[in-house]
Amino acid sequence: MLDSPSNTITVTDNRTGRTIQVPIIDGTVKAMDFRQLRENDDDFGLMVYDPAFTNTASCRSAITYIDGDAGILEHRGYPIEQLAAKSTFLETAYLIIYGELPNKAQLAQWTHDITYHTFVHEGTRKFMEGFHHDAHPMGMLISTVAALSTFYPEAQNVDDAHSREIQTHRLIAKMPTLAAFAYRSGRGLPIVYPDNDLSYSGNFLSMLWKMSESKYTPNPVLERAMDVLFILHADHEQNCSANAMRAVGSSRPDPYSATAAATAALYGPLHGGANEQVLRMLGEIGSPDRVLEFVKKFKNGDNRLMGFGHRVYKNFDPRGTIIKGIADEILDMTEPHPLLDVAKELERIALEDDYFIKRKLYPNVDFYSGIIYQALGFPVEMFPVLFAIPRTAGWIAQWREMITDPEQKIARPRQVYTGERQLDYVPLEAR
């Protein structure tokens, strides 16, 4: 909203002397307003240059609020600390997608709808058997979630609200099933079909770890810890993978294809792959007395201290604080983790170091999550997969918001062209 007529900026183009008034709306100016500024009639008009979108709002969104300086994360207005303490993952997913906490009947219906869709077509299982025995489970997940679109061709009707609803249920329900299948196949274990008597997280643990027992009973502490980890990873506004979901979704393919793109974006070591890198890094350091020597390496700009720093949190990552609490709880129950002391020493030294203080680099959600996952028995390759399961709720919420937003169009950035122009073709023999 344009709050008052004085809510504008005055821009003078010193090339031409032309002055324009640009409205400030919701703390932003429209990049398109600058196109009025031209050097001459043939000029395309002024563009804004923002590689990696560090200062560009790409959408209006009512899903997740982050104040990076204050370390605040809220979903639909509810602080992450309260959701992590009091909610369940499925309830939080409902909140993120529909905008309100469900009442009892809505929650029961939602839980039923998700549970009803946990099974995947047998063709999917066969498809997964085709992967190499040591295939990375994230590669398997990316491919199989894309393959789901071939089982549900009606998902292409992205303008049909009913179809969007069914695909929403299917995606949230089937991601844990695909993830567990990928995990079991990597270990050479027979797959375990969903147990719909169990909770969302309990069923996931069952599909991962059930052996010969006729019914798997999840340990309630681990089940809750997994659920809280899912809550913490459910959404994080316009990050790399959410942006991929929206950008790919903006050309209006089915949501399985867009989710595959978002999952691929999450796979990278600077995003969801960071906790895998944290573990590798801690393993390389090996013991607390070697931390100091290693920290020096992270200050020359060549190496990054994985699990530290965040594009938006420049104070602390509130999820990192909650996750540290879970780490202590889980590690009390499991074998002592050999790298926990290294992580704590690394955190202590980095937080006292001028380089990290000056750049406002703090532990992010990934710093301790890898240690928890490893203590729970997951191989490092599963870490980004464990992130992708709950983040699917956020991706879908972002996708639904984008699809129904009349201001959105196909995502298509501009460029500053820096190459040659109008060269004459040189025949091969003359080169």
Ligand code: ACO
């Ligand atoms: N270790 C050492 N130095 C760092 C780190 C780090 N982890 N992160 C940033 N810096 C330094 C940069 O070298 C730069 O220093 P300079 O100003 O002297 O050049 C300065 O801090 C600012 O860094 P940017 O790259 O501009 O910060 P940006 O916001 O683009 O990057 C990112 C954020 C990608 C998360 C970065 O901090 C990083 O690579 N961290 C490690 C990977 C990681 O943990 N990713 C998980 C993020 S959370 C998530 O995705 C769920």
